[in-house]
Amino acid sequence: MVTRLLLVRHGETDLNAHHQFQGQMDMPLNDHGRMQAQALHPLLVAEPIAAVYVSDLQRAEETRALVLAGRDIATITDQRLRELNFGAWEGLTYDDIQAQDAAALAAWEADMLNHAPPRGETLAQFAARVQAVVAGIRAQYADGETVLIVAHGGVLQLILCAALNLPPTAYWQFQVKPASLAEVVFYDAGAILNRLNVR
Structure with missing residues (x-):
């Protein structure tokens, strides 16, 4: 059983640019983010993608549309691919x-x-929902197919942790x-990480 995952993080938003916690706020890409996504298109144009899984937040959907412009590929929108709440x-x-909330921040950072x-x-909770999506993809596309996931930084970090047998805390x-x-x-x-942060 072999499954190849291509992982794309959405382009920049204004909250990213200002280093704000974005989480599940439904923010659009900014102009720079749209340019970033368009620049990624040539890297995906020849990929034999069997299916696309995308977060339902608009910054991910906008990125999907731009990186796959001109291609008609079956797309599954899944709320479980949202960023950490x-x-x-x-x-x-x-x-x-x-x-504003130093005590709660310290408790969160400690555990x-x-x-x-x-x-x-x-x-x-975040890791459980992301891992459930990946398990479903691996069960459905186990004959060497390529699946594209367009989501958020935290989602992709957790997929990488699971792939490399690292705990979610890594x-x-x-x-x-x-x-x-x-x-x-x-x-x-097991899994092999072939590429990371390619642009």
Whole structure:
């Protein structure tokens, strides 16, 4: 059983540019983000993509449309591919949170796996929904097919952790740049990361 995943993070938004926690806020790409996504198109134009899975947030859908312009590929929109729900912290910078909610921030940083931001979700909950999507893809496309996932930085970091047998708490060890391409091939015995942050 072999499944090849191409992973694309959405292009830049205004919240990305201002280093604000975006989470599940439904923000569009900014002009720079659209240019980033368009620049990725040549890398995907010849890829034999069997299906596309995309987050339902507009920045991911906009990116999908731009990187696959001119191609008609079966697309599944899945809410489980949304970014981590940062709850009350969405729209704030790290410094804002530190100033407004230092105790909750410290508790979250001490145990992200089991502790959620106020009105948000834990890393364990986030990882479970992302891993369920990947498990479904691997079960359905196990004969060497290529599947494209267009989603968010945290989602792709968790996919990389799972592929390389790292715990979800290691997600921060992967920097996934906006509008970049990664490639992971899953085999029965494990997975190989072939590319990361290709533009």
